[in-house]
Amino acid sequence: MLRHDAGLYPPGVEPRDWGPDDVDERHQDPHASADLQGDVAKIFRAITKFEAIIRKRVVAFFLSGAGVITNSELMTPLRVAIVGFGTVGRSVARILIHGVSGLRLTRVFNRNVNRKRVDWVPASVSWTETIDDVFSPDVDVVVELVGGTDPAFEWMRRALSKGKSVVTANKQVMARHGLELFELARANGAQLGFEASVAGGIPVIRGIQEGLGGDELIRVQGVLNGTCNYILSEMASSVVSFETVLADAQARGYAEADPAVDLDGFDAQAKLAILSAVGLRRRVEPTTIPCRSIRGLVTADFDAARELGRAIRQVSVAERVKNGSGVRAAVGPAMVRLDSRLAQVAGSENVVVVDGVRGGQTAFVGQGAGGDPTAVAVVSDLLAIASGNSRMITHAFPVVGSDHRVVEMGAQPHYLRAAGGDEAERRLTEFGVVGAQRLDAVDNELLMVTDPCTTEAIEKSMNKLTNDEAVRVLAALPLVD
Template identity: 35%
Template structure:
C-alpha cells in the first residue's frame, strides 16, 4: 500500500541537470510514487540567480539560502547538483546532520573527500548515493558496488569523458588537428568555454578515483591518480596508430597490480587496438570495460553527460534512497576494508610507442637499441623512414615498468643523433 505522506526533496542547483531533475519529478510524479511506494514532493530549490525564469518550478520554492534549506529538518532527501568542493561539502554534511539522505552528482568532491562524506552519512544513519557522478546515465556505480559485490574486480578500463572522446574521434575520422576538433566540440556544445577540466584529464581523473575505490574496496583519492592530458595528441599520432591497427582514446585505467597487493589509477591518452570494444566508441559517448574473476569481461556503454541522461541517474538514486527511507534502512555505504596501497606510476607495467626524429646515417638504430637495452626495455617493432639526411624512427616496446620506459626516453633525448622526441604514447588494451 502507498503511504500518503510525501517524501520531501530539496534540490541544490537548478542548472542543466537540476532543471531536468525537477522536470522529471513533475512529469513522472505518478510513476515515481508507484515505484517508491509514496509520492515525492519538491520542497525547495536553492539557486544563485533567483530572478531567472524556471519553467515548471513554483517560484515560491526558490531560495538563495541553501544552508537554511538543508537545515529545515523536515527534508527526506537532498539532491546536490551544484558541483565543486564548497559550499557543496558543507551543505551535504549539514543535510546529514539535519536528518536528510543525499543524492549527489559531484565527482570532484567525492574524489577528494568521499571517505569523510561516507563517514558523515554513516554517523547519522543516512544514505549517500552518487550514480550520476560517473558516466552520466550509464549504470556503473551500482553494478560495481552491488551486482559485482560477490566477485573480484581486477581491472576497470574506460572512456569516461564525452568531450575528449568527441575530439579524438573527430581527429581519427576526419584527420582534423586538435584545435580544429576542439573548436567543433565547442560550437556543438560538447566542450565548455574553458575546456581545461576535460582535455587535461581532471574530470576523468576524479571519476577514476571513484571507480577504483569502489572496484577495489580501497580508498583512492584524486591525488592518487596519475593524470596526463590530450592536448599534445596530433594527426601524426593517429597516422601511426592506424599503421599499428589502433586508434587513440583518453582512458581512465584502474587495476590491481600483478600480485594483487596494490592498485593503480591513471588517466592518459593511449593507443588501443581496433579490435578492442572501446575502440568503436564514437562521438560524445562513454563506455567502461570491467574485468573480473567470475564475470569475465563486461562493458557498460551509453551517453555519459548531458542534462537528461545525468538526471536519469540522479532519479534512479532518488528512487533507491526513497525506498530505503520508507523501509527505515540504508543502502550500502563505503567499502574500504581491503585498504590496498596505491602504487606510483613508475611501477605500472605498460608498453610505449615512441616516435623519434633522428639523423639519417649508419649506426643510429644501433645507438637507439643500446639505450633501450641499458634500461632493460625490450623492443617489439621498429619502423624507419629517411629523407635528405633526416629520418623518423618509430619504436614500439614490449611491456616494461613506466619508470624504465621514462628513463629510456630521457636517455634518448641526450643522444647526439636524436634531433627530438616527436611523440610518446602508451599502448593499452592488449
C-alpha cells in the first residue's frame, strides 16, 4: 500500500501536486501485491482526471459572470430622482420599481405633482413639486426629463455642481450646452449620461464611443426624427396630402400640436450636433447647421422618387472636411436609393450610419422615439453609473478646443419641381442650375434631375425668382448616395 512515515504524502508535496507518477518503489508497501499496486495507480489517475474536470467547471462558472460579485451588488443602491413625470418619466419609473439591481427610485418631481400621482408607484417614493428636494443629500442621480432648455439646463448645472450625476434625454441642452455640463461633471467627480438624447432607444452614443472607439469616423448620417419619417413613409405608401398625414400623426401622438421643431429640422439639427461631437470629435454650434423643411412636398414628388428608384427621407449628415478643420453638415428632405440603409427604415424608426477609416460603414437601427425605448436608454445610463462603467460616456464629449465651423455640402445632383415648364428650365440654366434628366410632369410644371450643384446654388436661384409669379421652384431635394 502507499505509505509515508510522516503521513500519506511525501515530504514537501501537497495533495494536489501528487499523482500516479509519484507511486514508485519508495512509497510502496513491500508486502502489497503487484495487482494491488496497479489498482492504486488507477485510482490516482481517476482522482487526477476528476480534479481537472472540477477545476475547469469552476473556472468556467466565474468567467461566465455567474460567480462574479459586481460593484452594484456590493454597494448601496443609487438613489434616483426623476424630474419630469411625462411619457418617458413614467416608463423609467416602471422599469425601476420592477427591480433593477443597484438602482432605487426615491423621488419624483413635477409641477402640480398631485395630478401626476399614480397608485403603482410604491409609498416609499416621495412626490414633490419643490425642485430643491431633488438636490437633497439623499439623492445620488438626477434624471432630467422635462425637455426644453429652460429651466432644464440650470437644474442640470445645479445637480452636477453638487457632485450629483445626471442622466438626460434632452437633445437641445446637450447640443447647446454640452461643453459646460461635461466640464462641470469632470470638475465635481460626477457622471453625465446622455444616450437617450439621440435616436431614443438605439445605443448609438455608447456604440460609437465603445464599439467603434478604435476607428476614426469621417462621416455620420441618419434619419433622426420619427415624426418626419412617419409622415414621409405614409405619403409614399398612399395618395394623401401632407396636411392629412400630419393631422393623423398628431392624432396618434407621433407629432406635437406645434410640429415646427420636427418638420423644419430643428430636432434633427440638435441631434446631429451631438453626433458630430461624439462621432467626428468636432463640436459645432447647432444653429449653424442648415435646415430645410419637409413642408410643401406633394404626391408628384413621391411619384418622381419611385421613377428614379429612390425614397424621400429627412436626412441629417455631417462629415469631416478633408485637410481642414470644418464640418460639412445639413438637415433636410433628400432622395435616397431604395437599397440604402436610410431608405429601409419606416414609420417612426430611426437609423444612424457611420463611416470609419478602418471599419467601413456601420449602421444602428431601431425605435427612435416613444416612452419605453427612450426609458431603456435612460436606465442603461443609470446602470452604467451604478456599476462604475460610465466614465467613458462622461468623457465621450470633447471639451478641448473651440467649435468647428460648418461649411456647405459639396455638389450633388438634385431633384427639382418648378412651376413654369420650359421657361423655368431656361431661367434656371441662366443661374447655373443645369438639367440632366427631365421627368414626366403635369400642369405646366418642370420635374427634372440636375447636374451636380450645391443646395445653396439652388436656393440663390430660388431667391432670384421670388418676384416671378410664372416661374418658381417648388421643391428641391439632393440625391444622396
